[in-house]
Amino acid sequence: MAKLRAASVWGSGALLGTIGVQYVTGWGSDAGAEKLNDLVYLPVVLLTAALGLRLVQRGGLAPRERRAWILLEAAFVLQVVAHVVSVVQDFMPGMPAYPTISDYLYAAAIPFVVAGLLLLPVTRRNAAQRVKLLIDSLIIVAVACMALWYLEIGPILQYPGADPVVILFSAAVPVLDLLLVFALISLLLRRPQAGGAIGLLGGSMAVKVVADSTYTIAYVQFGFAFRPGSWPYLFWAAGAFLSLLAVDRRLREHGAVPVERRSRVRLGWLPYGAIVLASGMLAYVARGESIYPLGGMILGTIALTALVIARQMYAQRENRRLAVTDPLTGLSNRALIADRLAEMSRQPLREGRHGAVLLIDLDRFKPINDAYGHEAGDAVLKAVATALTSVIRSGDTAGRVGGDEFAVVLPTLPSRAAAESVAQRLVEALRTPVIFGDAVLGVEASIGVAFRDETTPDFLQLLAHADAAMYAVKRAGRGSYRVYTPELDTRAHDAELRRAVENDELVVHFQPVVTLAGGDITAVEALVRWNHPTRGLLMPGAFIDLAEETGAVIPIGEWVLLDACRQAAGWRAANPDAESLRLSVNLSARQVTQTALVDIIRNILAETGFPADRLVLELTESVILQPDEQTVARLNALREMGIGISVDDFGTGYAALSYLRALPVSVLKIDRSFVTGIDTDPDVYAVAEAVVRLAQAYRLHVVAEGIETAGQAAALIEMGCVSGQGYHFARPMPGEDLAAKLSSSVPAGRPGRA
Incomplete structure (x- = not known):
């Protein structure tokens, strides 16, 4: 036909x-x-x-x-x-x-x-x-x-x-x-x-x-x-x-036509061409007129019209430049980057021609702004812009798409290796320190690379892929680049994590917290595991950071708290000696920002029957670093219910003891990095002892994490630390195993001030 x-x-x-x-x-x-x-x-x-x-x-x-x-x-x-x-x-x-x-x-x-x-x-x-x-x-x-x-x-x-x-x-x-x-x-x-x-x-x-x-x-x-x-x-x-x-x-x-087509022919000149034609016609008609009065007036009108056109065209060009330029760095702005990406996405896929986008996020930029002010931050951003333009080719486009986030569009590459070469050069160039007054400001970047192929039908999908690769770099340690692969698709993993909660694939293991002197179990920490249907039992490091990033940590955290409280309530009912046992459950930064957090926890305690004064919520340092008023109000409300507040992994971030005065913290858990070598290195011992003494001065109960030897336990007892947890005492175990262990162990009472 x-x-x-x-x-x-x-x-x-x-x-x-x-x-x-x-x-x-x-x-x-x-x-x-x-x-x-x-x-x-x-x-x-x-x-x-x-x-x-x-x-x-x-x-x-x-x-x-x-x-x-x-x-x-x-x-x-x-x-x-x-x-x-x-x-x-x-x-x-x-x-x-x-x-x-x-x-x-x-x-x-x-x-x-x-x-x-x-x-x-x-x-x-x-x-x-x-x-x-x-x-x-x-x-x-x-x-x-x-x-x-x-x-x-x-x-x-x-x-x-x-x-x-x-x-x-x-x-x-x-x-x-x-x-x-x-x-x-x-x-x-x-x-x-x-x-x-x-x-x-x-x-x-x-x-x-x-x-x-x-x-x-x-x-x-x-x-x-x-x-x-x-x-x-x-x-x-x-x-x-x-x-x-x-x-x-x-x-x-x-x-219907699926994609809006971008005309390759620029037709914006047509109105000006028409005015030029009209002026030419006037000049032709005026040839038969005397200069005074009509001829001179017509020629003057033509000249004025030409000047107006010239001014209008210049103003449009300048407005266009300002509309697509970041005023601080002089790079392209988000609008132009999106335009370049959309243009690249419309080009047909060809053998030997590759398109890619690099998404760049500066590492540890916020501390520079906080410590040295926004002028220092602006100096860093300008230096980054200079580094970007020094690395890319003339046909590429570099732009600033957010506060400390940049993008580079590489539309015509001979190979994928060329994009990785650009990414590596950018990683190295951005490691160059920035001189600001008397300060030397060090900054690095995490770079996600995504290539345009059959899996990226539009530029939004391409950006999502680059974003996933960039966050994978941040989770892996920052200061490097990574090429997107389907395994990095955060949206797919987010859906998988949420299905894991619905399908009861998560399990809670418990690690005892003991008195260092007698070894009596005084508390247990609830630790989540993922019983993956194909990958087996996964530790938190394999999925918690991703859950935090996507927001899946909120339903996961609620499920862990509910299951841990239910099991702990069962131990109390079966074993009267377990009534004084405390239960520690981690609370993510995203959970702390929930408006309904206090009501959620209150409802879980009411549903499980677990007493509030036996529950301790463990926060990360990111929560206690200059918390906002709403966070402080929520934590105070929880503290008034009798719930203890603990700071987990203290010493791994930027938190200082002075920040703890702003929050109702009752327990301080010292990170394992302070414990490793405590029994063999005098310097490590001195630092750990200083942290313990300062925490005690703030009337905080100190728990040492990651204790693996008897020597470490003895050193901690010597410096005044009362409680600890680690493989030296017990590994995390399922609830049934812990219940059996509790039946043969008598708790020593409260671990300190709640």
Whole structure:
């Protein structure tokens, strides 16, 4: 079917070629050429109308585009009727008076074409952009109107002795052509979708306007009438064939156009070109006027118009530059980066040509801002911009997309290794210290690399891939780069983690906290594990950071607290000696920011029956580092319920003991890094002892983590630490094993001030 249609289209086009033969050879009389001209048109216009009817009936078009093609189909049908009437007239005796019925039918088709062109889908614009485009279109049409008035309409209206009907119809033809010009210019400036078909249709209307204008101007200005088979007739034939090709092209495209097409041809100059044309016409008319008064005024008007155009074009260029430039660094801003990424995503995938985006996030930038002020931070950002521009090529785009986040778009790379080479050079360049006054500011960057391929249908997906790779670098230690792989897809892992909660794939293990002197169990810490269906039992390090990043840590944290409290309540019911046992559960930074945190914990305690004064919530240092008022209020509310507040892994971040005074903290857990080597290195011992003594001065109960030897335990007892946990005493174990262990161990009471 497709081959038959193609043969019909090109076969009918070949028939139109006989008009070209007439033009070249001059063969035949005028009457014969006129009849042949009308006859060869019939297959083309009939096929155009038939294919147009099939297009609007087939379905799959967007409603707006379908309405546009219905209007165009009405114009095609009128053209068929007009050509049939013209053929009949050719074989009737006598010459019909102008304008004939076919002339009226041709004219009646034009408003339908105009309406159809204006209704075709275009790139979406806001209200201000639509007003600007309307003004630009009207400028061009106004100049076209001046030209047609001077060359066609004015002389026609002044033609001596002509019939009024002939005068009015002859003047109406250029007016209808003006409407076509307006529709075409509006369509082109608004960037139409389905560019191939609409380009052909626009070309059809353009050559028709040129043919109409040439024919009329030659007659009214020079009294010359083109004979059938001359070049205006070639243009009319070309216009008819282009319309046929346009309908056939759109019919071969299935469904609505999926992507807004970006025109490669810049048409913003059209309004200015039209003004230049108008000025040229004024200058031509003024040649016959004296310099005083009219000639000088016209020349002055032209000069002023030229200056206004120059100023407007410069202002637009400057506004464009400011709109896409980051004012601090001078790099591209988020809008231009998005534009470059979208442009790269539209390019066809080719062998030996690769596109990539690098997403860059500065490591430890916030402490620089906090310690040295925003001027220091700005100096670092400017230095990063300089480093970026020194590494990338001239065709690449570097931009700042956030506070301390940058992006580099690499649209044309010879290989994937080239992108990794750029990423490695950027990692090294960004390690260069920044001198700010007397301070030397060190900064590094985590870089995520994502390549454009079949898995990235749009630039948003490409950015998401680069973002996933960048956060993978941060989780792995920062200061490096990583290329995206599907395993890094945080959204997929987030969904998997949330399903793990729903499918009861998580389990809680418990590690005892003991008195260092006697080894009695005084508390247990709840530690989550993931019993993955394919990867086996996973430790928290394999998924907690990702859960924190995606927000899945909130349902995970609630589930762990609920399950741990339920099991601990069961131990208390089965073993009276376990009533004094404390339960420590980790609380993530995201959980602390929950507005309903206090109510959630209160409901869990009520559901499980576990007493609030036996629960200790462990916070990370990121929570206690300059907490906001809401966080302090929530923690105070929990403390008033009797719940203990502990700081976990103290010493691994930026927290200082002075920050603890802002929070109702009761327990301080010293990180294992302070414990390792405590029994063999005097310096390590001194530092650990200082932390223990300072914590005790703040009346905090100290628990040492990561105790693995008897020597470490003895050293901690010597410096005054009462409690500890680690493999030396017991490894984390399932709740059933801990219940058995508790039945053979008697708790020593409270571990200290709660």
